Amino acid sequence: MVPRRLSRRLIAVAAAIALFFLYHVSSLSSHNRQWRPHFTTTEVTPAVGDNGEPAPFCPPLPGIEDVLVVMKTGVTESRDKVPIHFQTTLRCIPHFVIYSDFAEEIEGVKIHDVLRNMDSAAKKNPDFDFYHRIVKYGRKGLEQQDFSDEANSAIGKPNNPGWKLDKWKFLPMAQEALRHKPDAKWFIFVEADTYVSWPTVLTWLARFDHTKPHYLGTETQIADVIFAHGGSGFMLSNPALQRASDEYAAREVELNAFTDQHWAGDCVLGKVLSDAGVNLHFTWPILQNSNLGELDEFTTDFYRKPWCFIAVALHHLSPIDIENLWKFEQKRWRDKNKRILLHGDLFREYISPEINSQPTRPNWNNMANEDQPFAHTFEDCRLICQTQNACVQFAFREGKCFTSANPRLGHAVPSGDATSGWITSRIRDMTGKKGLCRKPDFGD
Numbered sequence: 001m002v003p004r005r006l007s008r009r010l011i012a013v014a015a016a017i018a019l020f021f022l023y024h025v026s027s028l029s030s031h032n033r034q035w036r037p038h039f040t041t042t043e044v045t046p047a048v049g050d051n052g053e054p055a056p057f058c059p060p061l062p063g064i065e066d067v068l069v070v071m072k073t074g075v076t077e078s079r080d081k082v083p084i085h086f087q088t089t090l091r092c093i094p095h096f097v098i099y100s101d102f103a104e105e106i107e108g109v110k111i112h113d114v115l116r117n118m119d120s121a122a123k124k125n126p127d128f129d130f131y132h133r134i135v136k137y138g139r140k141g142l143e144q145q146d147f148s149d150e151a152n153s154a155i156g157k158p159n160n161p162g163w164k165l166d167k168w169k170f171l172p173m174a175q176e177a178l179r180h181k182p183d184a185k186w187f188i189f190v191e192a193d194t195y196v197s198w199p200t201v202l203t204w205l206a207r208f209d210h211t212k213p214h215y216l217g218t219e220t221q222i223a224d225v226i227f228a229h230g231g232s233g234f235m236l237s238n239p240a241l242q243r244a245s246d247e248y249a250a251r252e253v254e255l256n257a258f259t260d261q262h263w264a265g266d267c268v269l270g271k272v273l274s275d276a277g278v279n280l281h282f283t284w285p286i287l288q289n290s291n292l293g294e295l296d297e298f299t300t301d302f303y304r305k306p307w308c309f310i311a312v313a314l315h316h317l318s319p320i321d322i323e324n325l326w327k328f329e330q331k332r333w334r335d336k337n338k339r340i341l342l343h344g345d346l347f348r349e350y351i352s353p354e355i356n357s358q359p360t361r362p363n364w365n366n367m368a369n370e371d372q373p374f375a376h377t378f379e380d381c382r383l384i385c386q387t388q389n390a391c392v393q394f395a396f397r398e399g400k401c402f403t404s405a406n407p408r409l410g411h412a413v414p415s416g417d418a419t420s421g422w423i424t425s426r427i428r429d430m431t432g433k434k435g436l437c438r439k440p441d442f443g444d
């Protein structure tokens with residue numbers, strides 16, 4: 001029989017051990033917690049919520065478990081651009097990681113410092129002055145000039161400290177993404193102002209052999225390097241990313257020196273992949289560097305006509321644009337069981353209704369670009385467009401008239417700078433002549 005005093009001591013020790021164990025398990029769980037999708041996948045049409053709108057849902061996404069979505073951002077934009085994705089594009093994604101130049105947590109999601117493990121010698125570069133400041137002082141170290149923007153030039157935004165640092169993220173990001181999910185079949189790289197149609201991209205990727213090195217993106221060229229434009233989104237199969245990671249590990253000092261002399265990190269990554277024997281698979285117009293207002297779905301100026309091509313990604317979108325596109329795709333899935341998005345669908349179901357809702361818009365630039373020198377008022381401009389059989393839209397900007405034979409949505413401008421109009425009956429005729437696509441064009 002155990003003495004009462006000893007029994008009490010054993011109980012106290014056991015209790016202490018239990019508390020210690022629970023504390024450390026709790027801490028470990030908190031430290032390793034993984035953000036999970038907000039909704040479970042369902043084939044059932046969701047019920048209408050209290051606000052009268054159907055509840056968001058996750059349609060089946062075959063292959064998504066084998067994908068790592070990699071989002072690149074920066075401390076000056078992350079709080080403005082990243083959160084909308086937690087409620088929209090990332091809601092149904094089981095595996096994603098967000099890389100930045102500053103480690104923090106946004107709405108409970110860990111944002112990783114992708115430059116943390118870089119060679120310390122490379123970090124002595126003046127481009128890293130901004131980085132060292134925010135690492136030392138956190139967000140309190142940000143200055144007003146860090147948020148100042150400038151127009152994108154032929155060499156980017158050389159006066160913006162965050163932009164200059166951004167080029168250094170691409171090669172470390174390749175290594176870190178591979179470490180994060182080494183068993184992923186595909187790695188999809190996006191930026192915080194990129195929208196991706198997940199069922200469309202998964203259908204597309206299923207046409208490729210993920211065991212081979214594949215590099216998919218919108219073709220861009222600087223000097224003799226052809227590479228995928230980063231903001232449009234790009235996809236790497238596991239073997240391709242492995243080659244890029246190995247190449248960087250073997251030539252880190254050399255490639256850091258090359259990055260220093262360059263201005264575009266996506267071009268640097270493209271060169272590394274090319275050196276490793278992985279050439280770019282051209283994808284335009286599947287992945288777009290254009291936003292909704294800039295899209296010209298009727299263009300014949302390039303080597304492909306967009307209309308029947310799949311529409312996987314758009315770039316330069318505001319948070320409200322991303323939310324609206326996500327709701328648009330949710331409605332297509334829910335009401336019509338439409339999974340794949342084509343450029344023709346995007347125009348017919350999204351852009352055209354926007355134009356029809358307000359065919360004359362003050363404080364709006366629809367990007368008409370054919371100069372009409374004899375128009376002196378907006379009504380003159382409208383009349384000129386009406387007398388030209390091919391004209392479908394017009395804009396009166398800063399006292400000048402512009403027309404166009406291809407419809408585009410355009411964007412808002414400061415008060416008084418522009419008024420735009422469309423001839424919607426002609427746009428309906430153009431759309432009708434294009435018709436429905438017999439099958440999606442995957443650009444094979």
